Amino acid sequence: MIRLFTDRFILTPGPTEIPDRVRLAMIREVTNPDLDPGFLELYKGVVGKLGRILGARRSSVYVMLGEAMLGLEAAIANLVRRGDKVLVVDNGVYGEGFADLVRMYGGEPILLGADWRRSADPSEVERALERNPGVKLVTVVHCDTPSAILNPVEEIARIAGEHGALTVVDAVSTVGAVPVDVDGAGIDILVGGSQKALNTPPGLTIVTVSERAWEEMERTGYEGFYLNLRLWKGIPEERGEFPYTMSDPLIRALDEALNMILEEGLENVYERHRRAREAAWRALEAAGLTPYPEDIEHSSPTVTAIEVPGGIDAEKLRELAWSRYGVMIAGSWGRLRGRVVRIGHMGVQASRNHLILGFTALARALSDMGYKVDAGRVVDAIEEAYSVSGS
Ligand SMILES: Cc1ncc(COP(=O)(O)O)c(C=O)c1O
Numbered sequence: 030m031i032r033l034f035t036d037r038f039i040l041t042p043g044p045t046e047i048p049d050r051v052r053l054a055m056i057r058e059v060t061n062p063d064l065d066p067g068f069l070e071l072y073k074g075v076v077g078k079l080g081r082i083l084g085a086r087r088s089s090v091y092v093m094l095g096e097a098m099l100g101l102e103a104a105i106a107n108l109v110r111r112g113d114k115v116l117v118v119d120n121g122v123y124g125e126g127f128a129d130l131v132r133m134y135g136g137e138p139i140l141l142g143a144d145w146r147r148s149a150d151p152s153e154v155e156r157a158l159e160r161n162p163g164v165k166l167v168t169v170v171h172c173d174t175p176s177a178i179l180n181p182v183e184e185i186a187r188i189a190g191e192h193g194a195l196t197v198v199d200a201v202s203t204v205g206a207v208p209v210d211v212d213g214a215g216i217d218i219l220v221g222g223s224q225k226a227l228n229t230p231p232g233l234t235i236v237t238v239s240e241r242a243w244e245e246m247e248r249t250g251y252e253g254f255y256l257n258l259r260l261w262k263g264i265p266e267e268r269g270e271f272p273y274t275m276s277d278p279l280i281r282a283l284d285e286a287l288n289m290i291l292e293e294g295l296e297n298v299y300e301r302h303r304r305a306r307e308a309a310w311r312a313l314e315a316a317g318l319t320p321y322p323e324d325i326e327h328s329s330p331t332v333t334a335i336e337v338p339g340g341i342d343a344e345k346l347r348e349l350a351w352s353r354y355g356v357m358i359a360g361s362w363g364r365l366r367g368r369v370v371r372i373g374h375m376g377v378q379a380s381r382n383h384l385i386l387g388f389t390a391l392a393r394a395l396s397d398m399g400y401k402v403d404a405g406r407v408v409d410a411i412e413e414a415y416s417v418s419g420s
Pocket of ligand 1: 043096097098099123170172173174175199201202222224231
């Protein structure tokens, strides 16, 4: 069967669908970013818009060329020296993953193991900091995408600050979809990615750096090149030269994605994501499926993680949703592999029609595999969530 391009929907929690406006921005014009002063203006505009979205008024904002992992590794490389104690809030795959990065740079991770089905509890972070004096840094993930868990990163950053520790936040799957106030909360480094709620191709990482983080970086004295954040200091306001060649098309794409968000209005965008989460949870209830997070309040507005019913093969389910219904949903990672499937509702995916497509494809693929579910009820549940909330 020949499948039309429009018959394929990417509903994974990153990389996400790229809207036409963002795609077109990449080809409208192309320049040499090293030499064209217009590129510097474009870059200034992009970091200015990100600063508004992230509440980074005093913190510096950078967009580096490279995957979000680059930003996460750069944060640890620049802040962690041999023997430094780092409190790692571990309630998910990426939360736990910080410990590996910390070890790679000679630090000593102290894992604050928590229930993977619940948001981290700030009072436990506080107790852990009291038990472990001398912690230099706390790491925490805003939305741990493989399990869809949302963490109260602002509260955790405030507590860390009161105990003299810095905070690094992985906000890769929430930037542009869930509010965060970097300066207000005292988040020292926040890392975002282009390929999630910003609906831009993979390849850019967003990094904010607080004044305290700059001071600490001077003391840490990281000497590498590609990950060295100190080489970015002063760009773009004081210095117009990047450490390496930037990607003009990707920065143009990100600029357009940010325009779309700001035109819609931040509050509207956040509300649209919360509504998508509500509709997704209602759809699961109608399908008799169990969300992985314990409660909707523990679940991110950007992605829904679903327990795979007993007797169903997760890979086969994904494969059927794609090959028969043209909808790509995701599995999960680490200890959740095979146990959880996920539907992303990030950026433009957080819409009534995307949810209907995603959840009916899931329901029908499950039904094909012998699981009893009524796809019509799933659609009704989603529509009801939208009509109740007045849209
Ligand atoms: C929470 C989180 N952090 C980091 C990453 C890594 O991002 P990238 O694949 O862009 O390097 C991901 C990707 O799924 C993620 O979900």
